[in-house]
Amino acid sequence: xxxxxxxxxxxxxxxxxxxxxxxxxxxxxxxxxxxxxxxxxxxxxxxxxxxxxxxxxxxxxxxxxxxxxxxxxxxxxxxxxxxxxxxxxxxxxxxxxxxxxxxxxxxxxxxxxxxxxxxxxxxxxxxxxxxxxxxxxxxxxxxxxxxxxxxxxxxxxxxxxxxxxxxxxxxxxxxxxxxxxxxxxxxxxxxxxxxxxxxxxxxxxxxxxxxxxxxxxxxxxxxxxxxxxxxxxxxxxxxxxxxxxxxxxxxxxxxxxxxxxxxxxxxxxxxxxxxxxxxxxxxxxxxxxxxxxxxxxxxxxxxxxxxxxxxxxxxxxxxxxxxxxxxxxxxxxxxxxxxxxxxxxxxxxxxxxxxxxxxxxxxxxxxxxxxxxxxxxxxxxxxxxxxxxxxxxxxxxxxxxxxxxxxxxxxxxxxxxxxxxxxxxxxxxxxxxxxxxxxxxxxxxxxxxxxx
Amino acid sequence: xxxxxxxxxxxxxxxxxxxxxxxxxxxxxxxxxxxxxxxxxxxxxxxxxxxxxxxxxxxxxxxxxxxxxxxxxxxxxxxxxxxxxxxxxxxxxxxxxxxxxxxxxxxxxxxxxxxxxxxxxxxxxxxxxxxxxxxxxxxxxxxxxxxxxxxxxxxxxxxxxxxxxxxxxxxxxxxxxxxxxxxxxxxxxxxxxxxxxxxxxxxxxxxxxxxxxxxxxxxxxxxxxxxxxxxxxxxxxxxxxxxxxxxxxxxxxxxxxxxxxxxxxxxxxxxxxxxxxxxxxxxxxxxxxxxxxxxxxxxxxxxxxxxxxxxxxxxxxxxxxxxxxxxxxxxxxxxxxxxxxxxxxxxxxxxxxxxxxxxxxxxxxxxxxxxxxxxxxxxxxxxxxxxxxxxxxxxxxxxxxxxxxxxxxxxxxxxxxxxxxxxxxxxxxxxxxxxxxxxxxxxxxxxxxxxx
Numbered sequence: 001x002x003x004x005x006x007x008x009x010x011x012x013x014x015x016x017x018x019x020x021x022x023x024x025x026x027x028x029x030x031x032x033x034x035x036x037x038x039x040x041x042x043x044x045x046x047x048x049x050x051x052x053x054x055x056x057x058x059x060x061x062x063x064x065x066x067x068x069x070x071x072x073x074x075x076x077x078x079x080x081x082x083x084x085x086x087x088x089x090x091x092x093x094x095x096x097x098x099x100x101x102x103x104x105x106x107x108x109x110x111x112x113x114x115x116x117x118x119x120x121x122x123x124x125x126x127x128x129x130x131x132x133x134x135x136x137x138x139x140x141x142x143x144x145x146x147x148x149x150x151x152x153x154x155x156x157x158x159x160x161x162x163x164x165x166x167x168x169x170x171x172x173x174x175x176x177x178x179x180x181x182x183x184x185x186x187x188x189x190x191x192x193x194x195x196x197x198x199x200x201x202x203x204x205x206x207x208x209x210x211x212x213x214x215x216x217x218x219x220x221x222x223x224x225x226x227x228x229x230x231x232x233x234x235x236x237x238x239x240x241x242x243x244x245x246x247x248x249x250x251x252x253x254x255x256x257x258x259x260x261x262x263x264x265x266x267x268x269x270x271x272x273x274x275x276x277x278x279x280x281x282x283x284x285x286x287x288x289x290x291x292x293x294x295x296x297x298x299x300x301x302x303x304x305x306x307x308x309x310x311x312x313x314x315x316x317x318x319x320x321x322x323x324x325x326x327x328x329x330x331x332x333x334x335x336x337x338x339x340x341x342x343x344x345x346x347x348x349x350x351x352x353x354x355x356x357x358x359x360x361x362x363x364x365x366x367x368x369x370x371x372x373x374x375x376x377x378x379x380x381x382x383x384x385x386x387x388x389x390x391x392x393x394x395x396x397x398x399x400x401x402x403x404x405x406x407x408x409x410x411x412x413x414x415x416x417x418x419x420x421x422x423x424x425x426x427x428x429x430x431x432x433x434x435x436x437x438x439x440x441x442x443x444x445x446x447x448x449x450x451x452x
Numbered sequence: 453x454x455x456x457x458x459x460x461x462x463x464x465x466x467x468x469x470x471x472x473x474x475x476x477x478x479x480x481x482x483x484x485x486x487x488x489x490x491x492x493x494x495x496x497x498x499x500x501x502x503x504x505x506x507x508x509x510x511x512x513x514x515x516x517x518x519x520x521x522x523x524x525x526x527x528x529x530x531x532x533x534x535x536x537x538x539x540x541x542x543x544x545x546x547x548x549x550x551x552x553x554x555x556x557x558x559x560x561x562x563x564x565x566x567x568x569x570x571x572x573x574x575x576x577x578x579x580x581x582x583x584x585x586x587x588x589x590x591x592x593x594x595x596x597x598x599x600x601x602x603x604x605x606x607x608x609x610x611x612x613x614x615x616x617x618x619x620x621x622x623x624x625x626x627x628x629x630x631x632x633x634x635x636x637x638x639x640x641x642x643x644x645x646x647x648x649x650x651x652x653x654x655x656x657x658x659x660x661x662x663x664x665x666x667x668x669x670x671x672x673x674x675x676x677x678x679x680x681x682x683x684x685x686x687x688x689x690x691x692x693x694x695x696x697x698x699x700x701x702x703x704x705x706x707x708x709x710x711x712x713x714x715x716x717x718x719x720x721x722x723x724x725x726x727x728x729x730x731x732x733x734x735x736x737x738x739x740x741x742x743x744x745x746x747x748x749x750x751x752x753x754x755x756x757x758x759x760x761x762x763x764x765x766x767x768x769x770x771x772x773x774x775x776x777x778x779x780x781x782x783x784x785x786x787x788x789x790x791x792x793x794x795x796x797x798x799x800x801x802x803x804x805x806x807x808x809x810x811x812x813x814x815x816x817x818x819x820x821x822x823x824x825x826x827x828x829x830x831x832x833x834x835x836x837x838x839x840x841x842x843x844x845x846x847x848x849x850x851x852x853x854x855x856x857x858x859x860x861x862x863x864x865x866x867x868x869x870x871x872x873x874x875x876x877x878x879x880x881x882x883x884x885x886x887x888x889x890x891x892x893x894x895x896x897x898x899x900x901x902x903x904x
Contacts, residue, residue, distance in 0.1 A: 087758065209847040216728065
């Protein structure tokens with residue numbers, strides 16, 4: 001592999017340019033901005049750089065860019081990534097153009113550079129380097145690059161039904177991954193699920209002078225009262241039945257938590273906070289992060305929110321809620337429980353709009369692909385990885401992998417302050433180059449796994 | 453007075469043009485839009501149309517446009533109005549330009565036409581007509597037109613201290629007034645007070661990926677929990693001491709409620725509502741509207757509020773609250789009670805920004821100016837007025853009048869669907885012309901009050 005590493009070093013400026021080019025193309029799925037252009041660009045990149053056979057596989061939403069390198073070899077490894085990004089607002093908190101991909105102090109700043117374009121391009125670059133050194137791949141490779149991850153992978157079910165053979169693989173390298181604050185690589189073996197909803201409460205059919213508030217219902221107050229029945233200040237989610245399916249971590253998983261690095265002091269300092277929720281620390285803090293579901297207000301809006309004092313009685317109030325789920329919670333069931341809860345508490349009038357639902361997923365730690373990855377991290381990074389039993393984040397791992405019996409392992413080029421979904425999203429150039437080397441290493445080693 | 457009425461009829465197109473001209477000049481105090489231009493325009497209008505001596509009296513805020521007609525007569529009547537308006541958003545709900553002053557189906561539509569430019573110009577027009585018919589005024593007249601009513605009359609204290617002699621009068625015609633749904637004129641004899649505040653709750657110093665919500669505090673949740681300690685769903689305000697100074701209505705006032713017109717069915721239909729707050733109806737409904745204080749969410753905002761699903765953990769949450777106060781509540785004290793309440797409930801970190809404070813005020817119903825107005829309404833409107841003991845709205849009546857022993861009476865050109873502070877604000881052209889006649893009548897009759 002030394003030749004591949006050397007090739008990557010010699011061509012790193014080119015690989016950085018590939019990434020910048022993709023980051024400069026906006027692809028905000030939630031706002032339908034630049035999606036077609038990005039899909040075309042990604043198709044072209046796969047084709048030019050890896051000579052894979054590429055197709056845009058249509059669904060009712062944005063297409064999946066699908067690439068395949070058929071070597072006739074025994075094993076198949078798939079790479080799952082996404083080419084869409086989160087909206088870039090609030091714009092005023094960015095220190096450079098979110099779609100400028102500016103490099104400052106060894107970091108590339110762009111919306112989507114960590115989530116998920118850095119990983120997507122690193123994997124293409126790894127295959128490119130491998131091909132240029134060895135002339136051919138030691139395994140079959142599949143690229144499954146979707147365009148709706150940030151809006152809940154809403155059409156992957158349809159994709160799966162339409163193109164079942166495209167998903168078949170002996171293992172899948174999942175889309176994301178980060179370094180710990182101490183610089184060690186983190187390998188993740190699962191994801192939380194999610195149910196994302198919006199609640200809408202309506203009052204009068206028009207905003208009124210707030211003097212009317214003495215006798216006319218205020219939907220903002222009703223929404224506040226409804227919300228406070230959902231979760232109390234001990235962080236207990238009060239929806240009846242919400243915790244019924246939650247699996248507690250087993251002993252081996254609790255042991256992993258002991259080893260798991262979560263730099264409390266540094267995190268608090270970076271975020272300018274005095275303490276974590278409920279003053280948690282140590283293993284209980286990590287257990288909550290990894291193994292417990294959440295109910296989060298992602299956004300709330302009603303009435304006048306501009307400068308100064310406007311005396312208005314709002315006609316509508318809206319809140320966006322995200323529930324992160326753990327095995328074996330079921331997203332569709334959560335929506336039903338929420339509806340029942342609101343009805344039971346006198347909020348039959350509050351409308352629920354369901355945006356996305358995703359099941360949680362976990363890969364068996366003893367799986368050969370998992371072991372291949374874990375055993376080879378040190379070659380590239382000089383230190384063994386830490387294991388994250390399940391990511392606090394979410395993705396369609398259940399439908400793409402777990403349901404089909406495909407092991408999924410997640411590792412990538414982010415760091416602990418990459419600020420995914422937030423202003424000044426970034427990755428380190430060095431992590432990006434190491435990520436390319438690591439992917440090439442996995443391809444190489446996975447070919448031989450289970451052979452000696 | 454018939455000659456005056458006839459003069460007004462003959463010149464009504466001109467008076468409508470004066471009003472349109474003023475409405476077409478934006479004057480949004482909260483956003484500092486067009487304030488200087490409007491003050492200049494109002495100064496010019498007073499001077500040209502009434503020959504009063506006019507000055508722009510400076511304060512630390514927007515100037516008071518002050519006009520004085522000195523006849524050497526015994527009595528002085530002042531007119532209090534304001535030339536500023538509320539912000540016009542949400543723009544998409546207007547059916548015509550908020551600053552277009554378009555006339556459709558006998559109504560003039562414009563931001564500020566009801567609140568308060570229609571009344572301001574009607575009073576100038578009344579003096580203009582009176583002068584043109586009689587050649588001189590039967591009393592001294594003062595115009596006190598401020599520019600900060602919609603942001604809480606924040607510098608009237610300063611104005612009062614700087615120019616105490618400008619406020620002296622035997623009576624004051626207050627700025628607003630409406631017709632009941634049945635077409636009868638409503639005369640108001642007081643205003644609620646107000647304390648307007650913004651609460652700000654901060655979490656991490658930056659918006660985060662919502663996966664972090666398992667362990668990082670969410671300021672939107674904290675704000676929800678804080679708010680629900682302020683008022684429960686029985687509309688009881690839970691701030692300790694909030695009701696201590698509230699005076700209950702006396703028997704005469706309760707009797708006025710019996711006569712007071714509040715068209716429940718029509719209001720519910722117009723607002724597309726099934727019922728009023730707490731299913732109130734009849735006298736208890738009117739008692740709540742007139743004699744009870746409020747705590748209103750005028751606006752709330754946190755996190756992502758755009759289209760689609762953004763999984764963000766917000767770094768800040770803000771809410772705007774307006775407390776309408778009744779005699780003898782004190783706005784400054786309300787802020788202190790609120791601070792104590794939040795501290796006591798564990799919300800020491802929530803910041804309170806105080807925008808405005810105004811005392812409630814009530815005029816003695818037996819006062820001669822009040823009686824003059826009440827007895828002469830029928831001359832213009834053909835029917836006697838109804839009495840609103842105290843308006844659910846707010847204004848600086850306490851500092852401009854009550855504290856100085858000046859009786860204040862409020863009547864004007866609005867109607868029950870004028871939509872003050874809301875989209876499609878409007879008045880009827882007919883009400884505007886009647887309002888001009890009524891003001892001329894008051895000037896005429898007040899000169900003789902107490903003389904026979």
